[in-house]
Amino acid sequence: MLIDGKKIADDIKAEIAEEVEKMVAEGRKRPHLAAVLVGHDGGSETYVAHKVKACERCGFTSTLLRFEDDVTEEELLATIDRLNRDADVDGFIVQLPLPRHISEQKIIEAIDYRKDVDGFHPVNVGRMSIGLPCFVSATPAGILELLARYNVPTKGARCVVLGRSNIVGKPVATLMMQKHQPGDATVTVCHSSTVGLKEICREADIIIAALGSPGFVTADMVKPGAAIIDVGTTRVPDATKKSGFRLSGDVDFAAVEPKCSFITPVPGGVGPMTIVSLMKNTLLAARHDIYPA
Ligand code: GUN
8 A cells, every 4th residue: 555645644734724713812922933944955955845834734933054165153043042042933944964074963963852843953863762752853753654544453563664864763763662652663774785675575464765876675675565655856867847857755656556555656755744743742832842941
């Protein structure tokens, strides 16, 4: 069965918008998300544009702060300091990746964890890993929401995560092993040094592919009836598209789809859920649901 991330994301955005109008009717301010975008990376431009559009759909205020590639670390840190202290801004994100002369870790740690709606700050990562309330990063949260909404069985399931990034692989592995559902799975994380990766994948009831390697998961790696979550979004040249490229997932969709029980398409699977999870976190921040004001 095809997992329709776009439809679920649209439904959730409508739910959020309804909630926001209630808040406004009670005299509270609209949730406000700010995004910092450095440079002109095509992927980052697209993601941030989608985030701004999603804010409109949810009835949020949004602010986009743009910087050129040559912005200094000091300038960015000063901007973060300002956003940390701006009482109107409930949450903000700094779109990654950043130019090489800027330390991503330093930037992430400068964000007030109470406004870190990306869930990248070590306080949020640490709280997530021991099961405390926190901002859970958007892509892992979106993946769990899809598994829950499609009733994909996870308790006791063998789950293989491909990729160990801080943004997806590590946090989704942590969430899938947590002792409630969705989760409660037996998780294996595979990466570039894994020996016998194909054999490990063949044992999996759930594969979460987050490597950024187009078509990496082939049909011979998939157990019949497995559930496949494709997090890949690599731009590959395509002369038939107006943009000159198409998005390619980490899964050989055409060959894998007939074998599996569930599969997410690219685009229209995990991507829209990532954005909606960011909107949910922003709403939580505006309501001070996780960290009291
Ligand atoms: N780059 C790729 N994914 C993300 C994300 O979820 N948030 C931010 N800030 N940057 C990203």
